[in-house]
Amino acid sequence: MKQLKIFLLSTAVFFMALGCSNEDVNSSDTSSGNLDQTSLDIAQTSGQLASGTSFRIAGSSADSTGTSTADCKPGRNGARHNRQKGILDGLNLIAPTDELLALVDAESASDIRGLRxxxxxxATITNYNASGEVVMLPFYATDGPQGCSFSGHQFPLYDSLLSSIVKTEIDFGTGVTYKRDTVEITRAGKIIITRTKDGSTVTEVTTFDGYSVNGIKIAGTKTRVSTFDSSTGTGSSTTSVANGVITLADGTVTTWKSDKSRVSKITFSESTGFPASGTITTDVDASVVATDGTLIYSHKTTSPLVENIACEGRRHGPVSGTLETVYRTDTLVVDFGDGTCTNKTITITLNGVTTTKTIGE
Incomplete structure (x- = not known):
């Protein structure tokens, strides 16, 4: 599988194509202990939500070498795509419970992965320009931009069209049900993204209009402010959520808070114009807390997550940094490594017990 690492800090997102061909299979599990699959899935998805990158942890539901049985079916150009339960199509994001599914939708709503x-x-996805006219995007590939973000010159033919979009509506109407195997996901309502630009600063505001997923309601306003200086390859992006509320299916009302900052220092290739080296450093702190103070979920960096652009396909996801995730009564701490591209080892500590795993894509 080819990873398309795209960078433009007006959106700071990454395109991924999901597959399970032989060359994509993770190296074997080097576990020194055992984690249940749900814990591995939570560790993987919280890491992806925090860093914005896509990767697989050996033994998770997304890993074809793990304990689950993958159902790989032919896709575009003969590629074989993982159709395993729990995985959100087109990504390695996993939602083992409805609570985590809602969190994934909330955190990812305005990203490329959220559009996918x-x-x-x-959903019906409609893009508008400043005059209120519908902007049509001519898609030539299923892994191309979906109207949410600039392509970072990976798809230059689209960029002029994307730059004219000031509003995107993602509409599930009164409800659309997606079913795979025995798993059903029903979404209803709208996600609305508006964009403004002032010089090199782009502001994206995401709101939820009657939005729900499997009966869990999501409300709030997410604001992302990004700057990028193409002459120096430096940029920053900050994301915050105001008035975030997630109402669980049983009626439990929770407060959803999320803050993320990302700083980049990128060098572009003179021959291709694509990112060739540099780092992206991310700090994040997100939580879902019930009104009675019960912590449902949280993830936060205890040391910044660092991605090394020069690693290319040798190392997917962060090369260093530590992320702590709490889900209900369990605490997971993931140490992403020593900063080198060749290292495939991460350590996951569940409630004080440490396990070694491999990471890949």
Missing amino acids: ISRNGG
């Missing part, structure tokens, strides 16, 4: 989740889930 919505498109695969049956």
